[in-house]
Amino acid sequence: MGALAIKNVTKSFGDTHILKGINIEIDAGQFLILVGPSGCGKSTLMNIIAGLEAPTSGEVHIADRVVNNVAPKDRDIAMVFQSYALYPTMNVRQNIAFGLETRKVPKAEQDEIIARVAKMLQIEHLLGRKPSELSGGQRQRVAMGRALARNPKLFLFDEPLSNLDAKLRVEMRAEIKQLHQRLKTTIVYVTHDQIEAMTLGDRIAVMKDGVIQQFGSPQEIYDAPANLFVAGFIGSPAMNFIPCHIAEQQGVIGVALQGEGEPVFCALPPRLAQAGRVGQAVILGLRPEQFDLAGAGNGVACRIRIIEPTGPDTMLFSQLNGRDIIARVHPRHAPQPGELAWLAPDLGKAVLFDAVTETRLS
Amino acid sequence: MADQSKFWRTVIYGVLFLVAVYYLLPLYVMLTTSVKSMDEIRAGNLLSLPLDITFAAWSKAWSSACTGVDCGGLAPYFWNSVMMVIPAVAISTVLGAVNGYVLSKWQFRGSEVVFAMILFGVFIPFQVLLLPMAQTLGVFGMASSISGLVFVHVVCGLASTTLFFRNYYVGIPDELIKAARLDGAGFWRIFFRIILPMSTPILTVTVIWQFTQIWNDFLFGVVFSSIESRPITVGLNNLANTSTSVKEYNVDMAAALIAALPTIVVYVLAGKYFVRGLTAGAVKG
Numbered sequence: 001m002g003a004l005a006i007k008n009v010t011k012s013f014g015d016t017h018i019l020k021g022i023n024i025e026i027d028a029g030q031f032l033i034l035v036g037p038s039g040c041g042k043s044t045l046m047n048i049i050a051g052l053e054a055p056t057s058g059e060v061h062i063a064d065r066v067v068n069n070v071a072p073k074d075r076d077i078a079m080v081f082q083s084y085a086l087y088p089t090m091n092v093r094q095n096i097a098f099g100l101e102t103r104k105v106p107k108a109e110q111d112e113i114i115a116r117v118a119k120m121l122q123i124e125h126l127l128g129r130k131p132s133e134l135s136g137g138q139r140q141r142v143a144m145g146r147a148l149a150r151n152p153k154l155f156l157f158d159e160p161l162s163n164l165d166a167k168l169r170v171e172m173r174a175e176i177k178q179l180h181q182r183l184k185t186t187i188v189y190v191t192h193d194q195i196e197a198m199t200l201g202d203r204i205a206v207m208k209d210g211v212i213q214q215f216g217s218p219q220e221i222y223d224a225p226a227n228l229f230v231a232g233f234i235g236s237p238a239m240n241f242i243p244c245h246i247a248e249q250q251g252v253i254g255v256a257l258q259g260e261g262e263p264v265f266c267a268l269p270p271r272l273a274q275a276g277r278v279g280q281a282v283i284l285g286l287r288p289e290q291f292d293l294a295g296a297g298n299g300v301a302c303r304i305r306i307i308e309p310t311g312p313d314t315m316l317f318s319q320l321n322g323r324d325i326i327a328r329v330h331p332r333h334a335p336q337p338g339e340l341a342w343l344a345p346d347l348g349k350a351v352l353f354d355a356v357t358e359t360r361l362s
Numbered sequence: 363m364a365d366q367s368k369f370w371r372t373v374i375y376g377v378l379f380l381v382a383v384y385y386l387l388p389l390y391v392m393l394t395t396s397v398k399s400m401d402e403i404r405a406g407n408l409l410s411l412p413l414d415i416t417f418a419a420w421s422k423a424w425s426s427a428c429t430g431v432d433c434g435g436l437a438p439y440f441w442n443s444v445m446m447v448i449p450a451v452a453i454s455t456v457l458g459a460v461n462g463y464v465l466s467k468w469q470f471r472g473s474e475v476v477f478a479m480i481l482f483g484v485f486i487p488f489q490v491l492l493l494p495m496a497q498t499l500g501v502f503g504m505a506s507s508i509s510g511l512v513f514v515h516v517v518c519g520l521a522s523t524t525l526f527f528r529n530y531y532v533g534i535p536d537e538l539i540k541a542a543r544l545d546g547a548g549f550w551r552i553f554f555r556i557i558l559p560m561s562t563p564i565l566t567v568t569v570i571w572q573f574t575q576i577w578n579d580f581l582f583g584v585v586f587s588s589i590e591s592r593p594i595t596v597g598l599n600n601l602a603n604t605s606t607s608v609k610e611y612n613v614d615m616a617a618a619l620i621a622a623l624p625t626i627v628v629y630v631l632a633g634k635y636f637v638r639g640l641t642a643g644a645v646k647g
């Protein structure tokens with residue numbers, strides 16, 4: 001059953017076109033992530049789903065019902081805002097109760113709901129406090145409690161963690177995921193953080209300049225990014241982009257990679273070789289973990305400029321075909337800065353992009 | 363080092379003290395003069411403390427001093443002002459709050475133009491309003507009445523009160539309104555339950571501002587009133603200008619203090635919030 005469908009939605013403010021034809025469909029219980037750089041129109045799309053703003057054209061369906069002309073309060077949704085938007089003059093209990101009161105929920109039932117939500121989010125001891133007396137993480141919980149009290153068909157989260165410090169963010173991320181697994185409600189979650197996107201989502205929509213660049217599962221998006229933008233945006237450190245020409249040597253199709261010494265011809269896997277395009281300029285996309293350290297004389301010789309140990313892995317900064325690249329290797333074998341290392345690219349999972357259109361070749 | 367900072371501190375406090383004295387001196391003279399008898403005023407000097415405190419001048423100023431032909435003191439004028447200032451302040455403040463709420467949180471096509479026009483209203487010299495306003499009051503049948511004065515003060519105060527509230531509400535995040543809308547609240551429920559409870563500082567500023575403006579107004583009071591509806595400023599003027607054989611300084615001073623008392627009381631009661639509201643950066647005025 002379709003929980004949410006966005007069909008050809010556009011939005012313009014005067015002459016500025018913010019959303020340019022958005023299409024998304026998700027099923028009940030799915031966790032949809034809208035990810036993209038700041039200003040790409042994520043909040044605008046959220047506001048349109050919530051009914052706080054009207055689309056310039058297009059349709060929004062919630063639970064198989066067109067809601068374009070349905071008021072926000074009647075859409076059966078709840079939203080958690082980036083700034084939490086807690087009512088500053090009310091205490092936590094009143095904050096949660098406000099929506100219930102407005103909807104004329106009987107007092108006894110209100111108390112029951114508040115008790116249940118407070119227990120679930122462990123904010124029982126905070127019910128009497130004002131928002132100004134809470135820490136960032138506590139405010140976050142209260143904001144979620146206010147949304148949960150409604151028990152809506154659809155939850156909207158607009159960058160709910162971006163005001164928290166790094167450690168709390170990781171904790172709350174896990175908690176939101178757990179909450180979703182427990183409640184099985186449909187969630188639309190906006191973030192500009194690609195790690196949040198990868199860890200939380202069932203489905204990810206990557207946005208840029210008001211256009212969905214790719215819509216798919218996290219693994220699809222990681223393994224087969226639709227274009228250079230998606231490839232560079234998802235994954236940290238970012239995918240390496242190495243300009244090459246497709247060549248043929250003795251009937252084998254491959255690309256030449258050059259580090260410190262002579263160019264080394266590397267065969268492309270059949271999946272990529274099929275496309276042909278011999279002689280054409282392409283961009284080879286290789287994730288940092290798709291490099292291995294090889295013995296002397298194997299792979300491509302590269303001069304290591306910087307190393308960044310992160311603990312489990314060590315990042316090697318070097319150059320291939322004149323471009324900066326990062327390779328992620330096991331710390332035990334990591335070379336020292338200034339040394340020559342032999343990097344063996346694993347082209348089995350590599351992707352190729354058209355040098356001009358920047359879309360992935362398949 | 364420490365000695366030097368102590369020295370400068372002393373200098374600063376000394377200067378502040380002198381400035382304070384300079385500003386308080388007129389009040390001191392008024393207060394002391396108002397409780398002296400005429401004999402003592404004639405005999406002593408302006409700055410001397412009263413030897414024999416008497417409230418006769420206050421009593422006369424309140425209930426029996428002559429203001430022109432009738433001699434009933436300031437009391438009737440005072441009550442006229444009270445009857446005028448309370449509704450005028452209340453109505454202009456409430457309307458300003460609603461205007462500010464709409465102009466900041468429920469913007470509509472053209473709301474910026476409306477705001478610009480209201481802003482313009484702040485700078486209009488009130489003298490140019492006198493004639494059209496007199497005609498308007500005539501049309502409404504409110505000429506020369508207290509309700510007419512209330513109307514004039516509400517209209518002329520609206521520009522400032524709208525500006526105050528609008529600028530304060532612009533600082534309230536829009537997400538709060540969005541959250542409340544999703545909670546099912548409408549225009550008025552959001553206003554009364556969310557916005558108004560957050561408005562204490564700006565309400566205080568506006569009430570003090572409006573109270574002072576309206577209570578101290580002389581121009582409208584003298585132009586748009588009749589014998590029965592004259593406000594206190596006009597009464598004070600008449601009292602001080604009524605020629606008697608001797609100038610009764612103590613009565614004049616007491617009358618001036620009576621006229622000033624309500625604004626002083628308002629400042630003392632709410633001044634703390636006034637400063638807080640101003641420094642919250644929410645008000646230009």
Ligand SMILES: Nc1ncnc2c1ncn2[C@@H]1O[C@H](COP(=O)(O)OP(=O)(O)O)[C@@H](O)[C@H]1O
Nearest residue numbers: 013016018036037038039040041042043044045
């Ligand atoms: N009411 C508005 N009027 C004009 N431009 C707006 C309005 N709201 C948002 N925008 C513009 O739309 C773009 C997208 O904004 P937003 O959806 O908030 O981005 P995001 O949430 O992805 O950071 C921004 O460039 C912003 O300036």
Ligand SMILES: [Mg+2]
Nearest residue numbers: 042043044159
């Ligand atoms: Mg945003």
